[in-house]
Amino acid sequence: MSRLIHTSAPGSTLLLGEHAVLAGEAALVCALDKRIFVTLKPRDDQSISINSELGYYQCPLSLFTQPNTKAQLQDQLKNTPAKFRFVLAAIQQASQINNNRLQLGFDLTIRADFKATVGFGSSAAVTVAVLGALLRHTQQKQQEVNLNLLFNLAYRAIRAAQNNQGSGADVAASVYGGLVHYQPQLSSPHAQLQQHIQTLKPKFHYPHIHLIYSGYKTPTPVVIAHVAEQFKNKPNKLTAIYQAIAQCTQQGLKALTNNAGVIEGLATLATAMTTQQVLMTKLGVNNDTLQNIIDHLTTDRNIFAAKISGSGLGDCIIALSHTATPPRLTAEHAAQGIQYLPAAICPTGFCYDH
Structure with missing residues (x-):
């Protein structure tokens, strides 16, 4: 139970497309050389702990392993500390896949190259890094992460933590890196978002x-x-x-x-x-x-x-x-x-x- 899992994801900033991307228009978003780092340490009990510069939080694993509807999951998040909401939303998403392989607890240690107060897409970056660690934690055998799966889970976690708001542009940058052309495609008010994500290779170096x-x-x-x-x-x-x-x-x-x-x-x-x-x-x-x-x-x-x-x-x-x-x-x-x-x-x- 002592195997440590280390992950990281970059912060991001929007170059073009703010606000319009929420209405389904395209945006250009940049991954930055400032990252959030997560270490997951498995436990042999049913407890989860989160330790970061924002503070310390502990809760039972059973909070996430009981069957819940989407509405119940969102209500669950509303009753958690706001500063840990994105991390807990990531744990929620991980608990809903792979027949819920979160059988034992874990400790999460989070550190960052930048302060959460300056933006840099910190919520998306920490969500992606935590989910990546949990995907590795629940694997039967070690393998590379499926980036498309990681994006979809992180995107759902972000929206759950923000009352169904968020375009996912910052999530795309944190998952794929570089300079990303991103467009959520809204086919109908009730349809699931289908994203177009293209990592650009500029003809010249990154600006x-x-x-x-x-x-x-x-x-x-x-x-x-x-x-x-x-x-x-x-x-x-x-x-x-x-x-x-x-x-x-x-x-x-x-x-x-x-x-x-x-x-x-x-x-x-x-x-x-x-x-x-x-x-x-x-x-x-x-x-x-x-x-x-x-x-x-x-x-x-x-x-x-x-x-x-x-x-x-x-x-x-x-x-x-x-x-x-x-x-x-x-x-x-x-x-x-x-x-x-x-x-x-x-x-x-x-x-x-x-």
């Missing part, structure tokens, strides 16, 4: 990106609710914005995959990013803090474009550059908690660490 943390983060469900409220009487206007964002994503995809030169490709990508930033403002997810960061970045001659990355109303700004040299921030920025977060696009998705 240099720079991430600036705004000093605070508004939870994604809160931002989504804010947008819904803003447009509750203007559905056609919201649809038009989503379609325009989708066009930005398509423009960015072409920039990354066509045969143009590096500078021309970056210029086209920059145009798509700048256009989407205007659309993010129209959605109502921009504010003075974010706009001031963007305005500052665009005075840097090395920066081609800058926009909100993620849902908005806080979190990160992503900047596109032709160089790895970080943009300069001011003492005033530092006083506001605004900080540069070193990160780069990384080709490695989920993996078992040895």
